[in-house]
Amino acid sequence: MSTYKELLQTGKEMLIKQGIADADIDAWYLLAHVFKINRIDYLLRGDQEASREEAGRYISCVEERAKHVPLQHLTGTQEFMGLEFDVGKDVLIPRQDTELLVEEVLKVCAEKSVLDLCTGSGCIIISLAKLGGLKSACGVDISEPALEIAKRNAKKLGAPVEFWLGDLFQQIEKSYDIIVSNPPYIRTSVIGELMPEVKDHEPHLALDGSEDGLKFYRSIAAGAKEHLCKDGYLFLEVGYDQGKDVEHILLKEGYAEVMIKKDLSGQDRIACARFI
Secondary structure (H helix, E strand, O other): OOEHHHHHHHHHHHHHHOOOOOHHHHHHHHHHHHHOOOHHHHHHHOOOEOOHHHHHHHHHHHHHHHOOOOHHHHHOEEEEOOEEEEOOOOOOOOOHHHHHHHHHHHOOOOOOEEEEEOOOOOHHHHHHHHHOOOOEEEEEEOOHHHHHHHHHHHHHHOOOOEEEEOOOOOOOOOOEEEEEEOOOOEOHHHHHHOOHHHHOOOOHHHOEOOOOOOHHHHHHHHHHOOOEEEEEEEEEEOOOOOHHHHHHHHHHOOOEEEEEEEOOOOOEEEEEEEEO
């Protein structure tokens, strides 16, 4: 029999041996997940022996993480904008960079209608619906399994969001005050160079942005003009080196007030524009 402290140490050593980044943190999160404990519980009960069944579950989870299965696929959740989202192999894991996109939209979205393209887990549109005082919210994705997760998240978080299955604007008939998207933007040739957690476990459908990574920006910029209200906003997450290219696409399509905003590390992250 092992105590919580002994199991945590074993988990750390197993992950470090396999070169897992943030091994200490991941070993702790898996312990908290399996044993349903927080830091205070651990401090109070660290010398308590775990049951054989629970200890076995923990070691199994650590072994999976050691194979580069994403931590979030093992816990089944990821925090985003202070909300807990269910995730799985059919959706991208919500990332902190994307919170910048939501924060930009929150500045202008009160009492407005918002359409989220390539919604995935629904983290963007659900966060906006919960935090932004929207008039209406809609999420679209081409993946039916992804939409099932998004619908589950909306129900879990009590967010009034309508979801549609379709390829970008395929099923959209209305116009919206704001269109937002974190589309696939990784160059096809680069996907094989990504971390194993991403290239081997996250859906390529949500990663692959074609040979130059810009396919979806061209399609969204062209199609959004048919579905944006006058003076409507378009917000897009972009890759760290795609700002100038996306800016050119938006200007070519006739958008006004085109801006590229950087993240905290100084990399291109958000493109925003107005449809005048």
